[in-house]
Amino acid sequence: MLFERPADDTLYDALIARSADYEGQIYVCVKTTGIFCRLTCPARKPKRENTLFFDTIAACMHSGFRPCRRCKPLEQAGREPVVDELLARLDNEPELRWTEDELVRRGYDPSTVRRAFKRAFGMTFHDIVRYRRLGEAARQLADGARVIDAQIDAGYESPSGFRAAFQRLIGKPPALSQNRELLFADWFDTPLGPMIAVADKTHLHLLEFHDRRALPTELEALQKRVRSSVAIGRTPAIDQIEAEIRDYFEGRLTAFKTPLALGGTPFEKHVWTKLIEIPSGQTRAYGDLAREMLRPEAVRAVGRANGANQFAIIVPCHRILGADGSLTGYGGGLWRKQWLLRHEEKMREQATAMEETA
Ligand SMILES: [Zn+2]
Secondary structure, three states: OOOOOOOHHHHHHHHHOOOOOOOOOOEEEEOOOOEEEEOOOOOOOOOHHHEEEEOOHHHHHHOOOEEOOOOOOOOOOOOOHHHHHHHHHHHHOOOOOOOHHHHHHOOOOHHHHHHHHHHHHOOOHHHHHHHHHHHHHHHHHHHHHHHHHHHHHOOOOOOHHHHHHHHHHHOOOOOOOOOOOOEEEEEEOOOOOOEEEEEOOOOEEEEEEOOOOOHHHHHHHHHHHOOOOEEEOOOHHHHHHHHHHHHHHOOOOOOOOOOEOOOOOHHHHHHHHHHHHOOOOOOEEHHHHHHHOOOHHHHHHHHHHHHOOOEOOOOOHHHEEOOOOOOOOOOOOHHHHHHHHHHHHHHHHHHHHHHHHO
16 A cells, blocks of 8 residues: 655654654754654654645755654665665765776775665765765855854854855856856845846846755756756846845835846746735735636645745745735745745835825
């Protein structure tokens, strides 16, 4: 019989009870620490709003979470020894470049390794190496941002820690190849922390808060989709969005004009266009959007498209609330969602007051 996934509330109860009922079938990701655990983990339990439940290790790692060092979710009984051996080596030598040649040099047969890992995790050893690297880059970026905050607090203005982490995330400047237009990435500060912008000369491809967990995988997917690479640098589109975002935070702008390169499926594009149509200072529920699109049955698909949006603030997925008016989730963190909604509410009140006095 297929495993039927229980509701998140049931899973959270199991997490608090350290129940083994879902061992090997469900993992919990903790948003505040960037770590994922077995539900049985002996460590202190996170608050309900900081948890995400996934049914595979691959999904946890793909979302940028790292395995917990206490409950070691990657370790499972009855597995081929080569898997545990390589995971231990990876822990001991995280800096090593774990290429196929390196495996051969250490006496492993790459195809045996591939099959063993696929059986154990549904992903290859190289996938695990890659996700670990990306997760580490994201963690350093978040740490770097805290360094900036600390430096600004202390009266210094050198964001060198953040810049170094940003460079590690974006990687080395790639060689121009295949006549593809290169994408450029840069960051700028906002009252809610640094934002990362990726653009070609004319269009913005991504705008996210620096600590969004999925940012490293989003960057990878973007490069794959446009068959190009990202280098550190500025384009007019980045200058334009930086100016517009500054105006937005200063309460002078509610509609963005920077041209967007909306990737995604036709359905996703339709959802994003609908999101952009929600006026600043107002909110909607997924169900409202689905009904407006004449697809009332597609509420969940609308939710997924909402989550796949790569333009924080501009494609305003923060204006989506639960059917009961609750805040629900937000990729950039609920505190930011709350802040943005309050800010837009204030802007709307000011605009109304201006109209009345005019
Ligand atoms: Zn744990």
